[in-house]
Amino acid sequence: MKIALAQINPVIGDYETNGQKVIDFAARARAAGCDLVVFPELALCGYPPRDLLEKRDFIDAGLNWLNRFVAEIRGIGVICGFVDRNPSDLGKPLLNGAVLFEDGTVLHRTHKRLLPTYDVFDEQRYFEPGADISVVSYKGRRLGLTICEDAWNDKEIFRRRLYGIDPVATMAGAGADLIVNISASPFHGGKREFRWHMHSAAARKHGVTFVYVNQVGGNDSLLFDGLSAVFDTEGEIRARAAEFEEDLVCYDTDSRSGDMREICGSENESILRALVTGTRDYVRKCGFSKVVIGLSGGIDSALTAWIAAEALGPHNVSTVFMPSPYTSADNFTDTRQLAENLGAGYDIIPIGAIFDAFVTPLCPDFDASAPGVTEQNIQARIRGTILMALSNRDGSLVLSTGNKSELALGYCTLYGDMNGGLAVISDVPKTMVYTLSRFINRDREVIPRRIVEKPPSAELAPDQQDQDDLPPYEEIDPILRGYVENLQGRADLEAAGFDPATVGEVVSRIERNEYKRRQAAPGLKVTVKAFGEGRRYPLARRLTGAG
Numbered sequence: 001m002k003i004a005l006a007q008i009n010p011v012i013g014d015y016e017t018n019g020q021k022v023i024d025f026a027a028r029a030r031a032a033g034c035d036l037v038v039f040p041e042l043a044l045c046g047y048p049p050r051d052l053l054e055k056r057d058f059i060d061a062g063l064n065w066l067n068r069f070v071a072e073i074r075g076i077g078v079i080c081g082f083v084d085r086n087p088s089d090l091g092k093p094l095l096n097g098a099v100l101f102e103d104g105t106v107l108h109r110t111h112k113r114l115l116p117t118y119d120v121f122d123e124q125r126y127f128e129p130g131a132d133i134s135v136v137s138y139k140g141r142r143l144g145l146t147i148c149e150d151a152w153n154d155k156e157i158f159r160r161r162l163y164g165i166d167p168v169a170t171m172a173g174a175g176a177d178l179i180v181n182i183s184a185s186p187f188h189g190g191k192r193e194f195r196w197h198m199h200s201a202a203a204r205k206h207g208v209t210f211v212y213v214n215q216v217g218g219n220d221s222l223l224f225d226g227l228s229a230v231f232d233t234e235g236e237i238r239a240r241a242a243e244f245e246e247d248l249v250c251y252d253t254d255s256r257s258g259d260m261r262e263i264c265g266s267e268n269e270s271i272l273r274a275l276v277t278g279t280r281d282y283v284r285k286c287g288f289s290k291v292v293i294g295l296s297g298g299i300d301s302a303l304t305a306w307i308a309a310e311a312l313g314p315h316n317v318s319t320v321f322m323p324s325p326y327t328s329a330d331n332f333t334d335t336r337q338l339a340e341n342l343g344a345g346y347d348i349i350p351i352g353a354i355f356d357a358f359v360t361p362l363c364p365d366f367d368a369s370a371p372g373v374t375e376q377n378i379q380a381r382i383r384g385t386i387l388m389a390l391s392n393r394d395g396s397l398v399l400s401t402g403n404k405s406e407l408a409l410g411y412c413t414l415y416g417d418m419n420g421g422l423a424v425i426s427d428v429p430k431t432m433v434y435t436l437s438r439f440i441n442r443d444r445e446v447i448p449r450r451i452v453e454k455p456p457s458a459e460l461a462p463d464q465q466d467q468d469d470l471p472p473y474e475e476i477d478p479i480l481r482g483y484v485e486n487l488q489g490r491a492d493l494e495a496a497g498f499d500p501a502t503v504g505e506v507v508s509r510i511e512r513n514e515y516k517r518r519q520a521a522p523g524l525k526v527t528v529k530a531f532g533e534g535r536r537y538p539l540a541r542r543l544t545g546a547g
Contacts, residue, residue: 001139001253004029004037005228007241009217010046011285013058018044019065022080026073028248035139036077040182040215041112041148042096044082047184047215048222053094053126059083070101077102077138081147081182084111091128098145098182100136108136112147114163119534120186120222120525123149133170141178141253144171144208148183151212156205157198172206178253179208184215187225187274188528189267196229196237204235209253216246218281221525221532223274227263232256243270244277268439271432271526272307275424278524280311282422283397290396292318294387294417295338295346297331298456301401302338302447303437304424308399314343318396321348322383324355325368326459330450337448351382358382369462376460380416388419397421400521405430405473407520407531408480409506410513411458411466418520426523427530429480430456430473471502479506485529515539 006025029037084097096112111130115123150167203210216226228241239251239258251258264270321335339346400420456466482488
């Protein structure tokens with residue numbers, strides 16, 4: 001049997017676009033001589049649809065499109081994810097479904113059994129778990145059809161399992177020799193290798209061919225890398241789709257051979273591709289074509305501008321340099337050079353006169369040689385206001401430029417540098433910002449060297465540097481990773497050898513700045529645990545002696 005893996009980038013709720021992709025990819029697979037084409041989880045509506053699932057019209061539209069596919073797509077078998085209604089009057093009204101049909105006949109229908117509720121997932125809010133774990137005969141194979149999390153409960157992979165059943169093991173035990181897993185598995189750094197290890201181990205352990213088809217593209221904060229693949233009974237990858245691109249790859253079960261696409265050669269490249277994909281899809285799926293970015297002369301805004309130029313084309317990127325009395329002369333040169341290197345638009349709007357107009361009535365005793373927090377935040381808010389005005393004037397989306405370390409510690413200004421429609425690097429720690437920028441410059445100097453080498457500074461006061469107010473980022477980021485991503489407490493971090501005073505300062509800053517993060521623009525998730533939907537902490541709370 002020849003199987004096509006149809007790795008598509010759906011737009012959530014756009015049934016017309018998504019439905020046409022299913023029709024087109026099925027036609028391409030048929031033209032390639034394939035017997036079966038497999039689409040991702042919830043391919044018709046896009047993942048995650050969230051509370052759109054509460055709308056009757058949304059569900060009706062999906063079922064109507066599915067019926068159209070069954071009636072119109074001929075000459076090839078199709079496996080496709082969709083939202084089904086629960087026929088029972090007990091439990092949640094919907095089911096996360098998958099269907100196998102061919103030439104007008106539905107051959108098999110099944111529903112997701114394992115519904116994740118951790119991190120960014122909240123599927124039990126909408127779906128009832130499926131009950132059926134049966135195997136279907138199809139073109140001489142015994143096929144087990146699973147949906148994403150159904151394949152994430154192997155007792156030899158997960159020390160603490162979240163569910164009492166393992167659908168893959170059950171299907172293999174029932175005689176399945178071909179396991180198909182349709183998926184919408186979000187990206188984060190390091191996940192590619194874990195997925196491969198997990199699927200390879202399942203194929204080898206159960207002696208089955210394992211077909212994995214993943215969604216690709218960005219939907220809000222979530223990024224999907226694709227990398228659909230086929231693993232043979234020895235656990236070897238025999239077919240592989242592209243990374244962060246729509247793709248159609250074929251695999252022949254008789255010859256055990258298939259298409260193998262080139263993929264990113266390093267994690268740095270994967271993370272940059274993820275950020276570019278997420279920026280492009282967020283901007284375009286939200287109906288924008290252009291963005292505007294405030295350039296400071298620092299590395300965060302430089303990296304954000306590079307990502308935007310890669311994602312949208314430099315002609316769709318406007319940059320604005322807004323110097324104050326505290327801006328160094330070097331930044332006039334560096335911001336212009338960066339914009340020229342990228343081919344992006346560049347404007348200068350000085351804020352000195354606007355700043356004076358603010359501080360004169362508000363701070364009559366203002367000392368220009370020692371601006372306090374109020375005066376520093378006024379500068380940031382003037383810049384944020386200018387960017388939002390340009391957004392209104394030009395129809396451009398503002399990209400905010402703060403990194404994860406700053407967001408964690410509250411080293412950012414509400415209604416100032418936090419303004420924007422998308423926080424591109426808000427899940428990228430400061431040390432990773434440097435690593436990614438040096439990777440970009442590996443062949444030629446795109447980001448001016450001085451931007452990469454200069455000490456980080458907000459430049460809101462004379463001779464200001466970040467480390468006047470913060471510990472070094474080389475100390476902050478490992479503590480941040482331990483506390484936020486690995487869920488370690490203060491005692492754990494101190495036992496790991498981190499300085500207790502630095503641990504205390506970092507953790508305290510993280511805890512007391514939750515209110516800022518709640519008001520931040522959505523950001524692109526590239527680590528195991530990002531600030532946002534996957535990390536839900538109360539704002540009004542007291543937690544002493546813990547954390």
